[in-house]
Each structure stands twice: as C-alpha cells, then as structure tokens.
Amino acid sequence: MLIAVTKYLTIVGILSLRYLLVAGGYYLLTWKLLKKHIGRFLVNPRAPFQGQEVFELKYAVITTLIFGIGGLHFYFAKELGLGFIYENIGEYGWGYWWFSLFAMLLLNDIYFYWTHRALHIKALFSRYHSIHHKSRVTTPLTSQSFHAVETAINTLIAIIFPYIMPIHPTAYIAFTIVAFLNNVYGHSNYDWVQAPLRNYVPFSLLNSPSVHGLHHEKVHGNYGLYTNIWDRLHGTYVDPGKARAL
Numbered sequence: 001m002l003i004a005v006t007k008y009l010t011i012v013g014i015l016s017l018r019y020l021l022v023a024g025g026y027y028l029l030t031w032k033l034l035k036k037h038i039g040r041f042l043v044n045p046r047a048p049f050q051g052q053e054v055f056e057l058k059y060a061v062i063t064t065l066i067f068g069i070g071g072l073h074f075y076f077a078k079e080l081g082l083g084f085i086y087e088n089i090g091e092y093g094w095g096y097w098w099f100s101l102f103a104m105l106l107l108n109d110i111y112f113y114w115t116h117r118a119l120h121i122k123a124l125f126s127r128y129h130s131i132h133h134k135s136r137v138t139t140p141l142t143s144q145s146f147h148a149v150e151t152a153i154n155t156l157i158a159i160i161f162p163y164i165m166p167i168h169p170t171a172y173i174a175f176t177i178v179a180f181l182n183n184v185y186g187h188s189n190y191d192w193v194q195a196p197l198r199n200y201v202p203f204s205l206l207n208s209p210s211v212h213g214l215h216h217e218k219v220h221g222n223y224g225l226y227t228n229i230w231d232r233l234h235g236t237y238v239d240p241g242k243a244r245a246l
C-alpha cells in the first residue's frame with residue numbers, strides 16, 4: 001500500500017511540475033512577456049473571462065490527480081506483468097517502438113473525436129463538457145481544464161493501450177508527452193503556422209490553435225485532437241480561415 005501511495009504522489013508531483021513549468025511557462029511567455037510583439041499570430045483577440053486563470057488552475061488539479069491514476073495503473077501493470085508491456089527495446093526493435101507510438105496517437109485521435117462529439121450532445125455537454133468550454137478564449141492553462149468525468153473518459157484509452165499491443169514504457173511516456181504538448185499548443189491561442197503554409201499538408205491536416213480555437217469560439221465543429229482528418233471525413237470540419245473571414 002505504501003509503495004502505491006509513494007508512487008502515486010511521485011507521478012502526480014511530476015505531472016504537476018510539468019503543467020506548471022510548460023503550460024504555465026508558455027502562458028507567461030506568450031500571454032505576458034511577448035504579448036506586444038506577437039499580435040499577428042494571435043487566434044482570438046478577445047480577452048479571457050474574469051478569473052479564468054484561477055478557474056483553470058483549479059480544474060487542472062483535479063485533472064492531474066486523475067492522470068496520476070492512469071500513470072499508477074501503467075506502473076503496476078508493468079510490475080505485475082499485466083498486458084503486453086515489455087522492458088527490452090531490442091525485443092521488438094526501434095521500428096516497432098515508433099510504430100507503437102504512432103498507433104497510440106492514431107487510436108487516441110479516433111477515440112477522442114468520437115467521445116468529444118458525444119460530449120457535445122446536449123445532456124452530456126451541460127454536465128461534463130461545459131467546464132472546458134467556459135473558456136471561450138483559450139490559453140495554455142486551458143489544456144487541463146476539464147470536468148473529472150471528461151478526464152476519466154480521456155484517460156481510459158491510455159489505460160487500455162497496454163492490453164491491446166506491446167508497449168515499451170518509454171513509448172508510453174513519449175505518447176503522454178506528445179498528448180500533453182499538443183494540448184498546451186492547441187489551447188495557446190497563438191498559431192505560429194500562418195497562411196499560406198497552413199493551407200498545405202501536413203499543416204492543413206494538423207489540429208492547430210486556429211482550428212481548436214474556433215471550436216471553443218463557436219462551440220461546434222472541429223472536434224479532433226491531433227488531426228482534423230476525422231472532422232473532414234465526417235463533415236464537421238470548419239476552416240478557420242474561411243470562418244473568420246465571414
């Protein structure tokens with residue numbers, strides 16, 4: 001029991017530090033220090049609501065505690081030999097390591113698109129997703145502002161991964177880092193990739209701060225996570241360039 005508590009607190013500590021340093025640092029850098037110089041990259045020029053920072057930090061605490069459960073599960077699954085977690089990269093090689101990382105991102109992308117769409121059903125939205133949408137203008141701090149149920153839904157896919165394919169712990173950590181950075185950047189409200197570059201592949205298919213920022217602004221369309229491929233395939237994609245030109 002003591003080892004579980006110690007491990008859980010260590011994971012939560014690392015995740016908290018990551019959020020404060022990366023999301024907090026990026027927020028201070030873009031929204032405070034460089035604000036005057038990077039106006040042309042700004043997505044939504046409106047101001048966050050009064051007290052948004054405190055609101056988002058409060059929900060980030062809950063999100064981090066739930067992410068910690070996901071991390072603890074992976075640790076114990078590895079220790080107890082559950083699922084297909086392997087320790088020696090040479091067992092499957094680096095080619096498989098990269099494949100497993102790509103597969104996790106792809107599955108996460110599809111899973112998030114459909115669960116996110118489901119969360120926009122009226123009854124579910126008001127109960128579980130409106131917390132995240134309270135931030136009509138997003139900042140890096142919005143990246144972990146979720147209702148506990150929404151975080152649990154988002155964490156579930158990561159808990160399932162080691163049971164459906166062989167995963168090395170470093171590939172799993174890499175996946176969580178990519179997911180975290182994508183979320184921070186997607187909510188940052190500053191898009192470094194401007195037109196015409198953003199109109200070309202791969203940038204046009206990636207879910208930029210412009211694409212996700214529009215989702216927060218309009219509260220419909222652009223449900224994707226890493227890419228907007230599923231939005232394009234299912235007719236829910238809203239082009240930020242065209243939408244803002246109207």
Ligand SMILES: [Zn+2]
Nearest residue numbers: 116129133215
């Ligand atoms: Zn949404």
Ligand SMILES: [Zn+2]
Nearest residue numbers: 132187212216
């Ligand atoms: Zn969002």
